[in-house]
């Protein structure tokens with residue numbers, strides 16, 4: 001809380017989200033700063049994914065405010081929010097959401113389609129991103145021929161191929177076995193080590209231990225917000 | 237502290253959360269909508285460059301979409317293709333039929349003029365001079381001319397042919413006898429065995445005759461090499477020709493034709509009943525206008541000039557009837573094709589909901605989604621239109637040739653059909669594309 005406002009990447013201020021009568025988020029406030037490695041944990045149905053949609057600008061709060069790099073987004077048009085979202089945040093989903101009819105490389109390139117980059121640059125960056133996630137050799141493979149872990153790596157490559165500020169991952173290992181899960185978690189750790197800000201949403205407390213900061217929510221409210229920098233370092 | 241500052245900034249009412257299309261409902265919210273308007277954001281944030289999708293990238297996406305589902309997209313295009321093919325075929329066939337009718341009507345366009353004496357109080361006068369055929373032939377556009385006078389049957393006491401041994405037998409066959417000049421063969425478009433008598437035969441009243449085919453059969457005359465003779469009122473006339481077929485005046489097939497000169501000299505003919513003139517195609521009006529003065533410069537009103545009626549009105553009727561029917565058929569099949577495109581596109585949209593959500597998450601604006609689906613259906617419609625045009629053209633040519641019609645295809649049909657296909661694709665793709673563009677990313681990605 002002592003860092004300067006310039007470090008603030010995403011700032012939630014008393015964010016609530018109702019679905020009809022159901023109040024899913026009940027006033028959530030926290031700030032994600034540059035370089036953080038954050039895990040949001042909580043039981044199923046506690047509102048983690050709903051919160052991720054707020055942090056990822058995929059959804060608008062019922063009340064409260066969200067600031068991205070100092071800009072209050074409810075002053076922006078939706079087109080501007082979309083542009084800000086695509087430039088700032090990369091998404092990784094439990095279901096990968098790869099396009100089966102396109103190769104790994106094409107899927108990663110797609111992540112930059114709407115960013116106004118020349119095609120050649122998109123390709124260069126996509127190749128680099130696939131190298132980063134260790135999949136350079138499966139570049140022209142189709143998702144259906146890749147293992148679940150490999151598919152999720154492609155999705156991570158797609159998210160990080162352009163210069164995003166924050167990687168938002170909602171249960172990224174939910175569809176993966178434990179061996180593959182730890183590989184993906186290693187990848188996240190590596191990406192964080194290279195300076196990427198990561199927000200990991202998971203119900204699995206063991207995975208949350210990879211992160212340096214844990215926010216626990218229950219019933220739409222933050223019940224715990226702790227830094228574990230020391231413990232993490234001890235583990236290493 | 238910062239939080240509190242923001243919290244106090246505003247508690248203005250919000251739009252329905254999470255709905256990027258919120259401006260479509262009537263909520264007068266501070267947010268700008270619908271989704272993509274790059275205008276009116278004059279605040280500091282206006283410097284955010286919006287997501288873009290270049291036309292080239294759009295086409296690339298559409299191409300990948302189309303080739304990634306070849307079967308379904310082929311089926312989609314097939315619907316339009318069938319519709320366009322039916323339209324092109326019907327228009328092409330109706331054009332071909334028209335061409336055929338036109339050719340047939342051209343053959344029927346008046347080339348025939350009949351000139352008679354205007355009857356007056358003195359009975360049928362002698363207003364047609366003997367040289368009327370020559371006068372008619374001087375007019376540009378006249379192909380042939382002849383006099384034609386039916387000889388009163390009371391003047392024909394007996395009529396018999398060579399094999400009928402009795403030269404004085406009565407005209408049992410009731411055959412008509414006509415007096416004509418040498419142009420008769422050409423005027424009636426006759427196909428002749430032997431020849432028609434000449435001007436000299438006519439002028440000098442030679443005893444010769446030309447028989448219609450049926451008349452010749454009845455008289456038992458078949459072989460001109462035997463120099464057959466017919467006897468009229470016991471006088472022998474040499475048969476110089478037999479008319480096999482005619483294009484006009486088929487009644488002459490059952491008649492005997494003698495030179496006008498002979499008829500005046502021996503068969504009591506006193507005047508010319510009528511003059512028949514054959515003109516170049518469509519020349520009847522022009523020639524007809526000049527005939528009166530050419531034949532009777534002293535008093536054209538003595539002549540009654542009749543041009544064979546035209547078939548224009550019949551043609552117009554047939555043409556418009558057939559075309560309307562054909563076009564309705566084509567449009568019906570196009571509508572069916574359009575419904576096909578709409579359905580397939582809708583299925584495609586529903587299948588790709590997560591992909592649409594992902595595209596939105598990575599920055600796509602609603603208009604980008606709209607453009608992608610619209611361009612895809614437009615392209616499929618266009619491809620179907622091109623294939624349908626080709627198919628329709630092939631069917632038209634084949635069918636027309638089978639019917640012996642001249643294959644005819646209006647250029648505008650060939651030019652417009654692919655565009656109509658594209659338009660069908662665009663229209664049919666619009667509702668599902670709009671649906672796709674309204675899909676909310678959060679819901680799409682929940683799967």
Ligand SMILES: Nc1ncnc2c1ncn2[C@@H]1O[C@H](COP(=O)(O)OP(=O)(O)OP(=O)(O)O)[C@@H](O)[C@H]1O
Nearest residue numbers: 019022024042043044045046047048049050051203
């Ligand atoms: N679009 C929606 N409409 C209505 N209710 C919703 C909607 N989205 C979420 N909810 C409700 O909000 C609550 C929280 O959902 P959410 O998906 O955020 O939970 P979660 O913490 O991610 O759970 P899980 O660990 O199972 O993914 C649930 O009760 C859910 O039914």
Ligand SMILES: [Mg+2]
Nearest residue numbers: 048049050170
């Ligand atoms: Mg969830």
